[in-house]
Amino acid sequence: MKLSERDKKILHAVISDYIETAEPVGSRTISKKHGLNLSPATIRNVMADLEEIGLLTQPHTSAGRIPTEYGLRFYVDSMLKVKRLSRAEKEKIRNSFKGLGFDVANILKEASRILSMASQHIGVVLAPTFSTVRLKHIEFLRLRDNLILVIFISKSGIVQHKVIQFEEDLSQDELDKFSRYLDDILSDLTLSEVKQKILEEMEKEKTAFDEMLSKALKLSKRAFQNGVEEEKDVYIEGHANILNYPELSDIETMKAIFKAFEEKSIIIKLLDKSMSATGVQTFIGSENELIGVEGCSVVTSPYTKGSSTLGTLGIIGPTRMNYSRVIPLVGYTARLVSEILAEIL
């Protein structure tokens, strides 16, 4: 779409005023406030043109204009000048993570809090799944005949469990021995490395004829069969910030937003969508159809370790959020979380 410089200036003025006030923006306001040296009538003509091509809309005939989702998308893609975070802001964010130690849950919760506090929107962080972290300990608990509870503990403290059936009835003593043996050979490996290692060890064991090893490996093979059931965790901070935005404060909208937060699966699906992406992504209004709330935008970025994505973090707020500030904030926080987790996981 080709817009003249004048059209772009007027569109930019409408959108920046709307982001600031959440109110429709009139031609006279633009004429007075933005020093474009154009009369309100001229600005009205341009606004009518921008409305015709779908970038602006008018809530009612005697109101000013507000940007459409399409207008905001055009603004973000073509006109937005992203502001860099200041050194002081970066330092403040970095310092917030100090003293949290190696507790991944605390680090992610803090990331969510930082995103919420710094943006005055809602901060969300999708935790890494078990398959992306390294194993520290595997524990077997005998439940009853042939039924065993397997507990997986990752190096970063993520715990998953699974109940398996084994053809032999094993005593708790035997299970403890297996656990110690498997800790020795599987510790510090990722889930895919674990599976490979078990196959290698089974191959070796064929020549060793060690009954204990054979049982332990069979048991571990069963434990890791079909993967480890993964419960995805999501950290959400700053729910109350919704109340600061008049366009989201009607009862029905708030109900829908809080429902999405209660049913975490909706937020998880939304964050999952950007797992495969690189860098910061913006979903404006209906582009994030999963939340099902009009007037909401989501800005996300995956955090990584090397080339593999561990999880996603982001900000949920009104479509009129200050994208020039939110985008670098999400990007920097994701880079910082990647950096911190790389040392732990």
Place this chain on the structure above:
DNA sequence: TCGGCATACATGAATTATCC
């Protein structure tokens, strides 16, 4: 002559004030 822009004016909707 034509296009861009400004002024003037009629109109519509929301908000505020006033009255009962």
Place this chain on the structure above:
DNA sequence: GGATAATTCATGTATGCCGA
């Protein structure tokens, strides 16, 4: 508290001016 009037603010359109 509800109905009505007055005010405010933003719009669209007709018309005129000016420069290319």
